[in-house]
Amino acid sequence: MYSELVNIFSVIAIGSFVGLPVPASITIRLIPLLNEDIKHMIAKANRLDDEFGDLFGILNMEA
Amino acid sequence: MLLSSKEGLSRVILVTGKGGVGKTTFSALLSLAIAPYEKDVRVVSIDPSHHLGDVLETELSHEERKILDNLRAAELNMDILVENYLRKESEFLKRTYKATSALNLEKFFDVLKYAPGIEEEAVAEHLFSYFKEDVVTIVDTPPTGPTLRILSFPWIQEMWLQKLIELRAKIVGLKESIDSIKMGKKVEIDDKILYELLKMREEVSTKINLLRDSKEFGVFVVTIPERLPLLDMERLIVELKKKMVKIIGIVLNKYNESRDRDVLERIRSQYQGIPIVLIPSHDSSNIIGKERLLHLLREVKVIE
Numbered sequence: 227m228y229s230e231l232v233n234i235f236s237v238i239a240i241g242s243f244v245g246l247p248v249p250a251s252i253t254i255r256l257i258p259l260l261n262e263d264i265k266h267m268i269a270k271a272n273r274l275d276d277e278f279g280d281l282f283g284i285l286n287m288e289a
Numbered sequence: 290m291l292l293s294s295k296e297g298l299s300r301v302i303l304v305t306g307k308g309g310v311g312k313t314t315f316s317a318l319l320s321l322a323i324a325p326y327e328k329d330v331r332v333v334s335i336d337p338s339h340h341l342g343d344v345l346e347t348e349l350s351h352e353e354r355k356i357l358d359n360l361r362a363a364e365l366n367m368d369i370l371v372e373n374y375l376r377k378e379s380e381f382l383k384r385t386y387k388a389t390s391a392l393n394l395e396k397f398f399d400v401l402k403y404a405p406g407i408e409e410e411a412v413a414e415h416l417f418s419y420f421k422e423d424v425v426t427i428v429d430t431p432p433t434g435p436t437l438r439i440l441s442f443p444w445i446q447e448m449w450l451q452k453l454i455e456l457r458a459k460i461v462g463l464k465e466s467i468d469s470i471k472m473g474k475k476v477e478i479d480d481k482i483l484y485e486l487l488k489m490r491e492e493v494s495t496k497i498n499l500l501r502d503s504k505e506f507g508v509f510v511v512t513i514p515e516r517l518p519l520l521d522m523e524r525l526i527v528e529l530k531k532k533m534v535k536i537i538g539i540v541l542n543k544y545n546e547s548r549d550r551d552v553l554e555r556i557r558s559q560y561q562g563i564p565i566v567l568i569p570s571h572d573s574s575n576i577i578g579k580e581r582l583l584h585l586l587r588e589v590k591v592i593e
Contacts, residue, residue: 227463228463231456251446252446252449254378260482263482
């Protein structure tokens with residue numbers, strides 16, 4: 227749940243760069259603070275085809 | 290004076306309505322009408338297809354030009370507004386990401402100028418700069434649709450910020466619970482993103498309050514006695530009332546007393562309390578230059 231929310235937040239917050247109509251002024255103000263969240267979003271995107279990996283990630287378990 | 294309003298004029302006055310109803314002519318008329326009563330007046334056009342200079346019979350550009358001792362006019366250039374706005378925003382990004390300059394990556398930030406809605410953001414931001422000055426500013430606008438998008442911008446920002454704040458608060462709440470369980474004691478998270486979002490919402494609320502303050506901001510809705518412009522006016526008034534923005538007056542342009550009495554009566558009964566400015570039917574191609582505008586001004590009637 228937490229992981230999903232962080233992912234959704236990042237996608238919406240940087241939306242103006244990926245085609246969502248969020249005002250660019252909001253994105254620009256948030257970007258410097260979003261480093262960790264964006265890393266999380268990218269990791270999540272990389273695990274899209276790996277459901278077990280995603281589950282372990284959510285549970286903070288190392289393979 | 291065109292409107293003997295007891296409250297006085299708003300600091301920033303938007304003149305809006307459907308395309309071709311005479312917004313530019315009225316903006317020019319209004320500026321000439323109030324100039325004798327105000328210390329400093331400015332009339333600017335934000336319509337990309339500018340005609341303010343044509344109506345005032347003066348060549349205008351992005352830089353303000355003196356029309357009378359206390360009246361100046363300009364036709365704002367959208368490209369310059371977007372560039373100025375982005376320069377400010379890009380500087381912020383470039384300062385944040387100093388390393389990118391070394392790699393000559395900063396030019397990639399320039400792509401922001403193509404971000405959707407950036408023009409509305411830039412124009413809205415520029416209009417807010419007028420609230421800081423002790424000058425009555427009359428703004429001649431593009432047709433209703435684009436104008437509403439510019440005017441709605443702070444409300445759109447507020448809506449996005451509200452949703453992002455709700456989502457972020459949920460994230461922070463969950464993080465606090467997870468960390469508290471891990472640490473075995475109550476942990477409070479100081480979330481910089483939530484703080485920034487709340488700060489932005491406060492800034493946007495200030496802007497919305499300015500637009501709702503009749504001393505600061507008001508709108509003239511211009512129409513002509515024809516079906517579509519009248520429908521457009523009705524929709525515009527609904528939107529403005531929803532936003533709680535003051536409607537200074539309805540301008541019924543090209544009014545012919547014998548032909549359009551019914552239209553006037555309908556507007557009067559539908560919008561009681563809003564003054565109506567009647568501009569008599571005229572050949573708009575003839576209303577060019579200060580002298581002719583002042584001549585037309587003498588024929589303008591106001592029903593309060």
